[in-house]
Amino acid sequence: MSSSPTLPDNTVADAMANSHSDTAMEHILQGISAVGRCLETMDSKITDLSADSKSIRVDIASFQATVSELDHRLHAIENQMASLPDNKPKLQYL
Structure with a gap:
């Protein structure tokens, strides 16, 4: 009778934490990208104003x-x- 291998609880917890970290990182990177787009839009508006004095x-x-x-x-x-x-140090994600 063979039993399927099981992971120790701490490994499962680590895997879940890493999965959460990956999801959080994805959201953070998407947010940073959106911030970049906002700044580009603002820069464009300011440039338009400067060009038409x-x-x-x-x-x-x-x-x-x-x-x-x-x-x-x-x-x-x-x-x-x-x-x-x-x-995990939070700055390592950036």
Whole structure:
């Protein structure tokens, strides 16, 4: 009678923690990418304003929406970083 091998509990816990870390890292990287896109959008808006100095018009609502998205993404990254396992230095993920 052969029994299937089982993993010790700590190995299962480690595997689950690593899986959670991978998911958290994926969310963090997606968030960083989104922050980059927000910053590019803001830079583009500022460049457009600089190029047309005769009639400076700011699409305030659009700019504020971009800033709000940037703030939201940064908070999401911060929350994901906080959810990483404490047994690993958080800076190694960046």
